[in-house]
Amino acid sequence: MPLTALGVKNAKPQSKPYKLSDEKGLYLRVAPSGSKLWRFDYRFGGKRKTLAFGKWDDVELALARQRRDAARKNLAAGRDPAIGEAPDEPVVKNSLETVARDWHAAAKTAWTPRYAKLVLGRLEADIFPHLGSDDIDAIEPPRLLEVIRKIEARDALEMAKRVKNHCSEIFQYGIAEGKSRRDPAAEIHRALKKPRPKKHMSAVPPSEFPTLVKRMHAYDGDELTRLALVFTLITMVRTQETRFASVDEFESLDGQEPLWRLSPERMKMSREHLVPLPHQAVTIIKRLREKSPDSRYLFLANTKTGVISENTMLYGLYRMGYHSRQTTHGLRRCASTILNESGKFEPDWIETQLAHADDDKVRGAYNAASYLPHRRRMLQWWADFVEKPTNIYRIAT
Numbered sequence: 001m002p003l004t005a006l007g008v009k010n011a012k013p014q015s016k017p018y019k020l021s022d023e024k025g026l027y028l029r030v031a032p033s034g035s036k037l038w039r040f041d042y043r044f045g046g047k048r049k050t051l052a053f054g055k056w057d058d059v060e061l062a063l064a065r066q067r068r069d070a071a072r073k074n075l076a077a078g079r080d081p082a083i084g085e086a087p088d089e090p091v092v093k094n095s096l097e098t099v100a101r102d103w104h105a106a107a108k109t110a111w112t113p114r115y116a117k118l119v120l121g122r123l124e125a126d127i128f129p130h131l132g133s134d135d136i137d138a139i140e141p142p143r144l145l146e147v148i149r150k151i152e153a154r155d156a157l158e159m160a161k162r163v164k165n166h167c168s169e170i171f172q173y174g175i176a177e178g179k180s181r182r183d184p185a186a187e188i189h190r191a192l193k194k195p196r197p198k199k200h201m202s203a204v205p206p207s208e209f210p211t212l213v214k215r216m217h218a219y220d221g222d223e224l225t226r227l228a229l230v231f232t233l234i235t236m237v238r239t240q241e242t243r244f245a246s247v248d249e250f251e252s253l254d255g256q257e258p259l260w261r262l263s264p265e266r267m268k269m270s271r272e273h274l275v276p277l278p279h280q281a282v283t284i285i286k287r288l289r290e291k292s293p294d295s296r297y298l299f300l301a302n303t304k305t306g307v308i309s310e311n312t313m314l315y316g317l318y319r320m321g322y323h324s325r326q327t328t329h330g331l332r333r334c335a336s337t338i339l340n341e342s343g344k345f346e347p348d349w350i351e352t353q354l355a356h357a358d359d360d361k362v363r364g365a366y367n368a369a370s371y372l373p374h375r376r377r378m379l380q381w382w383a384d385f386v387e388k389p390t391n392i393y394r395i396a397t
Helices: 005-010 061-076 096-110 113-126 141-152 157-176 206-217 223-235 239-243 279-291 312-319 330-342 347-353 372-387
Strands: 018-021 026-030 036-044 047-055 259-262 273-276
Touching: 026 061, 036 061, 047 061, 047 096, 096 113, 096 157, 113 141, 113 157, 141 157, 206 223, 206 330, 223 239, 223 279, 223 312, 223 330, 223 372, 273 372, 279 372, 330 347, 330 372, 347 372
Parallel strands: none
Antiparallel strands: 018 026, 026 036, 036 047, 259 273
């Protein structure tokens, strides 16, 4: 059914972008931010393309249809609507959004689907509503900075930097394609606000770690919380990796070398990560499967996600008396500190187990199986130590 002017006006944003179709390829794209933009999809030369016709409150429905019809006439005449309009027709020749989507299509072949969706979502939320219909070659640094400032105003300084970097790549892609002559994003770098120094997640010092572990083992709250905390601690993974641990990710649980294979989509760094499982972790996995034999997830809970919440383990630590002194993520810091201080293990093994990014381009050529035998021995030592905490200052002897 064709759109009406009232229907366009009353379209409300949702949690995800969605389309309201009109006729003959014209549609209104409604973003979570509340922006409503006219778009026209078509195919030319075997490629899918999109034209931007402007914002709903700048371009009325009737005018959007006129622009669509003009584009269809160009197609019928064998011309690409993006470059074939007459001078008095208002469709932007090389809009930022059109070039950005072309860049994204080319770049995403080297990305995971999760990261590709993430990047496009950032552009759709923060760039396209403000600059999407502008000619890419007409965008000046002050105008781009004005848009990036809107992100900074949310106190999202790291996100502002990332979006600026995406824009820089888009402009450089446009330069290579002959659609723009400069990269205004490169000229606003020094005008961006600097993010605050990163705050390390709270973690108790090594001298207090044995007490923490004893309280964890003696935790009198929900068993699922206790098992989640111990499992996270001995595997050195992130909170979310524990929460969504799935039965089909585990291999050889009854064999000599049990393994947890985390897919790129599950990892912060978007690359596969292998966790060699100590026997204590295998015991926890089997216990949880006994509790919920038909569940896909280990840490099953009656929540929207179907697993324990982000704060379940944190509140468990609070109940043990560690409010503001120990976080769930800080358990990784505890493990790193103690393993490094033990003198028994190479720093590279520890960093690989933590799945940290490596700025060194050579060492950064990450292999999921890197140091796997060494990490297996290291994690078993670590799990044994957690199971029976001793004097922390004697671990190096």
